[in-house]
Amino acid sequence: MSFTAQELDDIVTRRKNVQLSPHFSLNEMVATSHTEINNWPQEAEIVQNLQRCCETLLETVRARYNKPIHVNSxxxxxxxxxxxxxxxxxxxxxxxxxDFEIAGIANGDICAWIRDNMTFGQLILEFYTLGQPSSGWVHCSAVPPPGHKAGEVLTAVKDAATGKTKYLPGLHV
Ligand SMILES: [Zn+2]
Known part of the structure; x- marks a missing residue:
């Protein structure tokens, strides 16, 4: 499913909400609790990138677990x-x-399944504590960040001494 140039123009200039894939809308993908900030995409390419995330990442994970996904960001x-x-x-x-979670499914388990079964850009298990299924969240991208190889898997943890975020290679669950 792809949008025409006219549709993309409507979406960007008229703030038209659309379904990006069967289960995910543009509204969900731009939602923020910081309502003082206008977070609507100003470029068609961003809408197309979001759609790629919905189609290639979120729909695949949703189909695996057959449960709604909560998009955090x-x-x-x-x-x-x-x-x-x-x-x-x-x-x-x-x-x-x-960034997303699924109620009742441990974020570490979701990341392990994505790592073993999906094609993705970069996968990060963020601030997860084993034994606390809802701790942290899953960060996943559809294409690798510039300068990175596709399929990179990382675990983000808070360094107790410095309070800064550290990225460890692989999944640490
Ligand atoms: Zn993220």
Whole structure:
């Protein structure tokens, strides 16, 4: 499913909500609790990137578990990314990455399944604690970040001493 140039123009200029894939809407992919920030995509390419995330990542995971996925964060405009202290090169800013969870399924288990069964850009298990299924979240991108190989798997943890985020290679669950 792809949008025509006219449809993309309507979406961007008229803030028209659309389904990006059978189970995911553009509204879901741009939602933020920071309602003071206009997080609507200003470029058609971002909408197309978000659609690729829905079609290639979210629908595949949803089909595996047959449960609704809660999207924590899809697109972030630069102002929103700054507000939430996102990385300066965050793939959320191009609509290439999505953070999500599934109620009742451990985020570590979801990441292990994605790693073993899917094609993706980069997969990060974020701030997960074994034994606490709903701790943390899954970050996944459809294409690799610039300078990275596709299929990179990382685990993000808070360094107890410095309070900074560390990225460990592979899944640590
Ligand atoms: Zn993320």
């Amino acid at each position: 899809g697109y972030r405009c630069p102002a929103l990314n700054t507000k939430v202290h996102g990385s300066a090169t965050s793939q959320h800013m191009t609509g290439d990455a999505v």
